[in-house]
Structures are given as structure tokens and as C-alpha cells.
Amino acid sequence: MPADSPADGLPRVGVGVDVHPFAPGRPMWVAGLHWPQESVGLSGHSDGDVAAHACCDAILTAAGLGDLGAQIGTSDPVWAGASGVALLTEMAGRVRSAGWRIGNVSVQVVGVRPRMAARRAEAEGVLSEACGAPVSVAAKTTDGLGFTGRGEGLAAFATALVVPA
Numbered sequence: 001m002p003a004d005s006p007a008d009g010l011p012r013v014g015v016g017v018d019v020h021p022f023a024p025g026r027p028m029w030v031a032g033l034h035w036p037q038e039s040v041g042l043s044g045h046s047d048g049d050v051a052a053h054a055c056c057d058a059i060l061t062a063a064g065l066g067d068l069g070a071q072i073g074t075s076d077p078v079w080a081g082a083s084g085v086a087l088l089t090e091m092a093g094r095v096r097s098a099g100w101r102i103g104n105v106s107v108q109v110v111g112v113r114p115r116m117a118a119r120r121a122e123a124e125g126v127l128s129e130a131c132g133a134p135v136s137v138a139a140k141t142t143d144g145l146g147f148t149g150r151g152e153g154l155a156a157f158a159t160a161l162v163v164p165a
Contacts (some may be wrong), residue, residue, distance in 0.1 A: 005064075006099040006164035014062025014160045016107075018053035020044050021153035028114060030154065031107070031137050032085045032126035035114040042154060045074040045081075050156035051107050052084025055127060055135060056091040058160035059102055063095045088130040095162060102133035103161035109139045111154035 026041030027034060031051040042048025056068045065071065071091060072079050079087065092102060107127070109116060116123065116139040127135035142149040 009164050011103065011161055011163040012062045012064070012100075014058045014060065014162070016054040016057025016059075016061065016067070016158040016160070017155070018050040018057065019153065019155045020048040020050050021147075022151070023048070029084060030109060030114060031116065031119075031123035032083075032088075032130060033119055033123050038114050046079055046087060047081065047083050049084025049087075050154045051109050051123070051137065051158075052088045052127065052130070054156035054158035055105050055107050055131060055160070056084075056088050058105055058107075058158035059095050059131070059162060060091055062160045062162040063098050063100045065094060065098060085126060085130045088127065092131045092133075096132070096165065099165050100162040101165045102131055103163050104133055105131055105135045105158055105160040107135065107137055107156055107158040109137070109154060109156045110142060111139075111148040112141050112151050 020042040022040040023043035024040050028038035028041045029047040029049045060067055120137050123137045148155055
């Protein structure tokens with residue numbers, strides 16, 4: 001049986017990473033939320049939501065389905081400008097169709113903006129609804145180090161647990 005098959009009854013863990021530079025003239029979407037007070041957004045084929053995209057990659061890799069690029073890629077015009085929430089909802093459906101149930105996802109956003117603490121619970125609610133499973137959200141800065149510390153963009157790292165349905 002394939003290593004990514006739910007038939008063996010074992011849970012699987014997946015990891016997702018996403019990185020996008022800031023882009024003037026775009027709205028800021030992070031963790032499924034619009035941040036209207038931000039003067040820049042994130043570049044990308046879709047809305048650039050690093051948190052939602054990292055969650056997508058985490059659930060997909062846990063289920064042995066590759067990653068977001070393997071599922072839809074950046075050449076598909078259907079997903080141009082799509083929200084991270086729409087992508088996460090779609091990818092969660094694909095994971096379930098492959099015979100898995102998503103146990104939970106944890107995502108960490110790394111950067112200096114937006115300041116996420118006040119809206120963390122809201123972000124968890126939006127991402128959990130999209131995923132169909134609990135999603136925890138955390139945020140960190142890098143104390144001025146690297147591209148995130150210099151305010152050039154954001155990164156997100158996610159871990160997901162899936163179990164056979």
C-alpha cells in the first residue's frame with residue numbers, strides 16, 4: 001500500500017511553508033482576514049495570504065497530495081486573485097475526498113506587520129471554518145533579522161495532522 005494511503009489506519013503529519021513579499025497597491029490579506037489599515041498587501045497569483053497558503057500545503061502534504069502548486073499551480077486563471085480562504089476550503093475538500101479527516105492545523109506567521117494579536121481569535125475562526133477543523137494561529141517577529149525583520153514581506157509555517165476518515 002502507498003505510504004500516503006489512509007488504508008493503514010495511521011495518522012499523518014504535514015508541514016507547509018509560504019512566503020510572499022509586500023506589494024504596493026494590493027490589499028493586505030493574512031490568516032483569512034482583510035487588514036484595511038495596512039498600506040501594502042502581499043504579491044502572488046491569488047491574494048498572497050501566507051497563513052492560508054501554508055495551511056493548504058500542510059494538509060495536502062499530510063495527506064500525500066503534494067502541495068498547493070501541484071494541485072492548482074499559478075498558471076490556472078480560475079484561481080487568479082482567489083482568497084486564501086477559498087483555496088483552503090477547496091484543498092480541505094480534496095483532502096477529505098482522498099479519505100482523510102483533518103485533525104488540526106497550527107500556523108505561525110512571521111513578520112513585523114500586521115499586528116495580529118488583537119485579531120488572533122477571529123483569524124482562528126475564519127481558518128477553522130475554511131478547513132473544517134481547528135486551526136490555531138500565532139505570530140512572531142524576527143527582531144529585525146532577515147527579510148521579514150526588515151519589513152519586506154511575510155512568511156508562514158504550518159503543521160497539520162490528518163487521520164483516516
